[in-house]
Amino acid sequence: MKSLIRDSSLTSLSAVWVTLCTGLVWKHPELLLVFVSFTTCFGIAFVLGRPQNKVRVQIGIMACVVALLSLYHFRVPPPEYLALSILVGFLAFDHWYSAMYCTKPLAVAVEDALTLTLQLTLLVLVLSSDQQAWWSSYRSFLLTWIVYKITRLTGQVDQVPSSGETKKLGIPAATNGSSKEFTKTQITSTTEKPFSNTDMLWTIRGEQYDLNDYISHHPGGKEAILLGRGRDCTALFESYHPFTQQHETVLQKYRIHKTDTDISSKDAFYNILCQRVQESLKEQNFHPRNDRAASWPRCFYYAIIVTGVLLSARAHFKGSIWGSFFLAVFGWLVGALGHDAGHYSASRRAWINDWGVWAMSFLCNPIMWQHQHTYAHHSHTNSFEHDPDLHHFVTFLRVHRRFQRNDVYKYQSNLPYVLFAYCFVCFGTCFWVPMSVIQEGGIYGMVEWTDRKRPLRALGMWAHLLAYVGFLMVWPFFVHTTLLKGLCAVVAHVATCGLLFALFSQINHLNEASLDRKQQHDNPLLKNSWAVAQIETSNNFCPQSSFWHVLSNGLNLQIEHHLFPGINHCHLHRIQPIVEATCKEFGVDYKSYPSWSELMKATLQWLDKLAQAPSSH
Numbered sequence: 001m002k003s004l005i006r007d008s009s010l011t012s013l014s015a016v017w018v019t020l021c022t023g024l025v026w027k028h029p030e031l032l033l034v035f036v037s038f039t040t041c042f043g044i045a046f047v048l049g050r051p052q053n054k055v056r057v058q059i060g061i062m063a064c065v066v067a068l069l070s071l072y073h074f075r076v077p078p079p080e081y082l083a084l085s086i087l088v089g090f091l092a093f094d095h096w097y098s099a100m101y102c103t104k105p106l107a108v109a110v111e112d113a114l115t116l117t118l119q120l121t122l123l124v125l126v127l128s129s130d131q132q133a134w135w136s137s138y139r140s141f142l143l144t145w146i147v148y149k150i151t152r153l154t155g156q157v158d159q160v161p162s163s164g165e166t167k168k169l170g171i172p173a174a175t176n177g178s179s180k181e182f183t184k185t186q187i188t189s190t191t192e193k194p195f196s197n198t199d200m201l202w203t204i205r206g207e208q209y210d211l212n213d214y215i216s217h218h219p220g221g222k223e224a225i226l227l228g229r230g231r232d233c234t235a236l237f238e239s240y241h242p243f244t245q246q247h248e249t250v251l252q253k254y255r256i257h258k259t260d261t262d263i264s265s266k267d268a269f270y271n272i273l274c275q276r277v278q279e280s281l282k283e284q285n286f287h288p289r290n291d292r293a294a295s296w297p298r299c300f301y302y303a304i305i306v307t308g309v310l311l312s313a314r315a316h317f318k319g320s321i322w323g324s325f326f327l328a329v330f331g332w333l334v335g336a337l338g339h340d341a342g343h344y345s346a347s348r349r350a351w352i353n354d355w356g357v358w359a360m361s362f363l364c365n366p367i368m369w370q371h372q373h374t375y376a377h378h379s380h381t382n383s384f385e386h387d388p389d390l391h392h393f394v395t396f397l398r399v400h401r402r403f404q405r406n407d408v409y410k411y412q413s414n415l416p417y418v419l420f421a422y423c424f425v426c427f428g429t430c431f432w433v434p435m436s437v438i439q440e441g442g443i444y445g446m447v448e449w450t451d452r453k454r455p456l457r458a459l460g461m462w463a464h465l466l467a468y469v470g471f472l473m474v475w476p477f478f479v480h481t482t483l484l485k486g487l488c489a490v491v492a493h494v495a496t497c498g499l500l501f502a503l504f505s506q507i508n509h510l511n512e513a514s515l516d517r518k519q520q521h522d523n524p525l526l527k528n529s530w531a532v533a534q535i536e537t538s539n540n541f542c543p544q545s546s547f548w549h550v551l552s553n554g555l556n557l558q559i560e561h562h563l564f565p566g567i568n569h570c571h572l573h574r575i576q577p578i579v580e581a582t583c584k585e586f587g588v589d590y591k592s593y594p595s596w597s598e599l600m601k602a603t604l605q606w607l608d609k610l611a612q613a614p615s616s617h
Contacts, residue, residue, distance in 0.1 A: 033082065034120075037063070037089020045097060056097055058435050060153045063090035064146045065466060069474050071139065080139055084119060087146070091116040115145075199230035199450065201256070204237050205266075209254045221350020227375055230450045235379035235530055238267065240344065240566045242274040243288040268524075270531035273563060273582055280578040286571070293348045294340060298570040301550075302346075305334045306359075316489070317471075319479035324472075324489040328496035331362025335501075336553040336569065338366065342374050345568040361468070363501050364429040367461040368437055368449070372429075376447040378565055382509055382537040388443045389509070392428055396421035398610045399510050413608045422502035423495035430468045434461060503600070504551070508539050508558040511602040512609065513591055523586065532588055534562040540592040541599045543576050548596060559590065 041063065045055050067083040091112060202209045202225075211218075211225060218225040220240070228236050241247040281288045294302070308330035315323025340346040341356025360366045364373070372388050380386035384402050393399055397418070398409040411417040433443065438461060442448045451457040472493055477486035509515075514537045526532050538558045542548040548556045554569025555561070560576055561569065583590035593599040 033085035034089045034092070037086045038092045039089075041090055041093035042097070045093075054436065054439065056094060057153045057439065058432075060090055060094060061150055061435070062469070063087065064150045064153075065469055066474060068143070068146050069470060069478070071143070080142060083142060083146075087142075087149075088116065088119050091119070201230070202228050203232040204228075204234050204251070207255055209251060210256050211254050214250070214254060220344055221354060223354050223370070224344050224350065226451060227370055230448065231375070233375070233379075236375060238270065238530070239378070239564065242270075242564055242566070243278050267530050269526055269529045269586065269588075270563075272525070273531060273579065276578050276582055277564065277575045281574060284574055286574060288567075290348075292345060292567045292571065294346050294568045295570055298568060302334075302337045305330060305337070309334050316493070317475070317479070319476070319481075319485075319489075321480075321485065321489045321492055324476065324493040325496055327472075328362065328493045328500070331493075331497055332500040333550075333553065334359045335363045338363070338369075339553060340568050342366070342369055343565040345566050358464075361464060362430075362472075362497055363426050365434040365437075365461060365464050365468075367451075367457055367464065368429075368434050368443070371447050371449055372433075372443055374565075376443070378534075378562060381534055381562065382515055386446055388447055389506075391444045392425065392433070393421060396424070397607060399607070400515060401610065410611050413611045415604065418604065418607060419499065422506075423498045425498040425502045425506075427494050427498065429501075431465060434465050438462070438465075504553065504555050507541075507596075507599050507603045508555055509537055511539065511599070511606045513589070513602070514539060515606070517589075521587070526586060526588065531563060535559050535583060536589045536591075538562050538591075539599055539602075540576075540590075541596050542594070543592055544573070549573075552596075556596075559592075 041059050067086040070082045071079045215222045278288050312326040316327045338360030341353040344353045346356045357366045377389045397412050476489035480486040541556050557572040560572040
């Protein structure tokens with residue numbers, strides 16, 4: 001009853017507020033931009049529908065970025081007036097929204113109220129007196145305040161709890177069909193503590209190692225070894241050293257903590273695969289370690305695609321909608337370089353891989369990519385508690401049985417709705433999820449951003465986020481002649497990137513055979529095998545097709561990639577036959593679809609099944 005009264009009161013107050021604002025704008029037309037900014041902020045908050053305090057902070061940062069850009073790209077009206085109007089509109093939204101959903105510290109509320117009053121007063125006085133020259137002197141103050149506000153907003157997210165963040169996340173258990181609710185804390189504590197107090201150690205097969213003195217000597221570069229610090233990096237350690245034993249000798253020099261785990265207890269089936277793949281490659285006069293990086297033809301392909309990115313980026317910069325579209329296409333294709341470099345296989349030179357991973361910039365934040373994809377997804381493929389890739393779509397799609405059903409999920413039986421949801425994939429991985437990582441220090445409470453205290457890595461996360469928003473989502477509105485054309489350019493890029501990324505990456509893991517593994521292995525070689533899990537949760541399609549290999553960035557050989565991520569995609573066709581033959585010999589479910597459409601159909605059938613009523617499961 002109290003909730004109904006509160007909702008009714010808010011509705012009444014909102015109606016009164018809108019009426020007063022409308023009257024004020026009617027009397028002072030110069031405040032129209034403030035009103036537009038205010039209502040736009042509320043519109044974005046309504047669409048996002050996320051935990052309230054996080055939404056407030058993210059909208060504030062977006063408003064500050066747009067205001068900052070407007071200072072340099074608009075002449076009429078005065079850019080300072082436009083920037084100030086945007087900021088005043090946000091501050092008004094911030095007060096109203098915080099009153100409904102958040103509890104600000106008193107000092108912050110007073111500061112924001114005084115700032116809003118001062119800036120609104122200055123806006124009206126200066127416009128009414130027509131002192132346009134005054135704007136130039138105000139610019140430096142405005143720039144300083146914007147930078148201060150962005151800093152203050154990022155600091156507020158951990159100080160101000162919101163009502164949305166205190167609610168429970170309902171996740172049905174996957175055992176007997178009964179439903180059990182978990183809070184975020186309970187979810188992480190029942191599986192694996194994501195933020196360990198041994199954040200300076202490496203955990204491998206239950207043993208702890210202090211490799212800090214070895215970082216500068218690591219042949220794969222410091223970023224590769226630092227990715228495993230502070231977490232269980234067994235899968236990384238095994239899968240990136242499949243054809244050598246030298247790493248085992250080096251490792252023992254740095255062991256500091258012994259457990260009951262047998263240090264020799266490796267994945268027996270994976271060892272067999274490694275031996276057979278190594279022998280097969282040698283028969284092809286291919287050295288498994290020295291030749292594993294990109295071949296010269298592959299490097300030439302990289303160069304062609306990078307050229308395409310530069311040319312389309314130039315067209316996008318000059319205000320071409322086709323340029324924005326082709327920037328998305330080439331942005332997807334250059335992701336092949338970013339993906340290879342992110343797995344340290346573009347080159348055997350570490351610095352090339354460190355820079356090459358930034359080719360992922362049109363598809364995902366490169367800093368986050370290493371933690372989300374290279375570590376978490378490849379270590380825990382399709383694990384509900386540990387693989388963040390399963391949680392990207394929760395707003396639109398239900399991809400796992402353990403997600404609670406939502407009314408919106410009933411639409412995922414329809415292909416147009418699924419494609420619509422896919423349009424937002426890259427927006428999420430380039431903006432929305434990185435914002436959450438910056439604020440919370442991890443991905444969905446399951447993967448820690450372990451290098452957040454390294455200044456250059458933190459700067460890289462922010463730099464990519466701001467560049468993505470500024471160049472791809474804000475810039476088109478400044479260079480196109482109308483807002484509609486600017487919007488078309490943004491949609492053309494974001495939707496095309498999202499569709500290409502989703503249609504060639506998500507289908508490799510999201511179907512019933514990969515998520516509902518029912519096969520039980522009696523062979524002791526296969527029980528609890530990481531390699532078996534990688535094979536049975538992944539899918540290939542058109543494994544011998546060069547066309548699909550290029551268009552999908554090599555993801556048509558997903559099984560081989562997950563088993564041997566350190567081998568460049570251009571070489572995976574060499575090992576595909578022996579991997580498939582070994583799986584058939586041991587009874588491991590090796591799924592290879594003859595066409596892309598059949599694999600896509602399997603994904604759509606799975607989404608349709610999860611969209612049905614509870615009684616159908």
